[in-house]
Amino acid sequence: MTQRPATIKGEATKARIVSAYAALIVSRGLAATTLDDIRAATGTSKSQLFHYFPGGKEELLMAVARFEADRAMDQMRARVPSLSSWAGWSQWREQLLGEYDRHGRDCPLGILIIEIDRASSGARALVTELTEQLQRMIQTGIENMQADGSVRADLDARRCARSLSAGIHGASALMLTTGSTAYLADVIDTAVEHLRSGIPLSADL
Amino acid sequence: MTQRPATIKGEATKARIVSAYAALIVSRGLAATTLDDIRAATGTSKSQLFHYFPGGKEELLMAVARFEADRAMDQMRARVPSLSSWAGWSQWREQLLGEYDRHGRDCPLGILIIEIDRASSGARALVTELTEQLQRMIQTGIENMQADGSVRADLDARRCARSLSAGIHGASALMLTTGSTAYLADVIDTAVEHLRSGIPLSADL
Known part of the structure; x- marks a missing residue:
């Protein structure tokens, strides 16, 4: 079980994605929130999103x-x-x-x-x-x-x-x-x- | 709201499909049970299954x-x-x-x-x-x-x-x-x- 050491910047980006997603779920509902919405709200690219969350949604x-x-x-x-x-x-x-x-x-x-x-x-x-x-x-x-x-x-x-x-x-x-x-x-x-x-x-x- | 009058035979087939599905869920789990399994257990065709349950799974x-x-x-x-x-x-x-x-x-x-x-x-x-x-x-x-x-x-x-x-x-x-x-x-x-x-x-x- 080796895990790549997390950088401070990486952790901050992950946290930003997670809290933006949480806010989107509250404001527009879970079903209506897409990965594109999360990317738009956090200014992250598709590849960044999957870099931080390889398991997807x-x-x-x-x-x-x-x-x-x-x-x-x-x-x-x-x-x-x-x-x-x-x-x-x-x-x-x-x-x-x-x-x-x-x-x-x-x-x-x-x-x-x-x-x-x-x-x-x-x-x-x-x-x-x-x-x-x-x-x-x-x-x-x-x-x-x-x-x-x-x-x-x-x-x-x-x-x-x-x-x-x-x-x-x-x-x-x-x-x-x-x-x-x-x-x-x-x-x-x-x-x-x-x-x-x-x-x-x-x-x- | 018109509903096609249910025939006794139709109701019996529906009930048979439902109870077979319930038994399959208990014996092999929900995730492992396919529509094909239900058809095999009840001797029904794909078209019959969708005739009785047009909404599918x-x-x-x-x-x-x-x-x-x-x-x-x-x-x-x-x-x-x-x-x-x-x-x-x-x-x-x-x-x-x-x-x-x-x-x-x-x-x-x-x-x-x-x-x-x-x-x-x-x-x-x-x-x-x-x-x-x-x-x-x-x-x-x-x-x-x-x-x-x-x-x-x-x-x-x-x-x-x-x-x-x-x-x-x-x-x-x-x-x-x-x-x-x-x-x-x-x-x-x-x-x-x-x-x-x-x-x-x-x-x-």
């Missing part, structure tokens, strides 16, 4: 998916502390629903996860990684709240976090299908209700 | 998805009464996990929901309908259990059912991605824990 799509996933991850990581209080959970809920309402069916990450070849090992690794990171973020929040007594200590934080991650995954897919964010709101509200309802009024009851 | 895939969805619906409907008791929930959980363990990544409905053009109106209608039927089945079960006092009356049965449907949707997709049914078990167990935990030891507490 499929490889480019994977790179855009990875780019959008990294961005989503960074946003999530910035929010980890917030899931350690109920105020943080409700802020997170509003942010998530707001993003979905803004993007709707044009959510680039959602489109890509659906459009890239899901059977490919790259796509599988990406979905698995995104889900696990989301799960860890939620789990850390629940554990912090168990430590300060806001969530019942006998709840299985990992199981609750995995269930909520799967719910968000499903609700996002249903959002792309139905165009409605109602499932996402129901998933988060039910999880919060579950985490909150276990706290007895008095610890001695 | 995409139309055939939609028909198989509809066929598998109807089968899944029938199985679900047969189970509705069982979701009205905790024993029924645990039986449902075992059945669902057992089916996923048996089919794994070859689950025909799962493959089709991923492979058919998700942006098509037919695919959207199918996913929406499946999710709503699942939701109604769960909601009816919860409402019956609220009526007999097994589930706290102040829980929003519809919201809990929608959340669990989205969770099952997401866990199924993650099963196809990761090959593991662990998410599905976590989703169901967390929902049951939520539904059970709300019941106080004494109604007067």
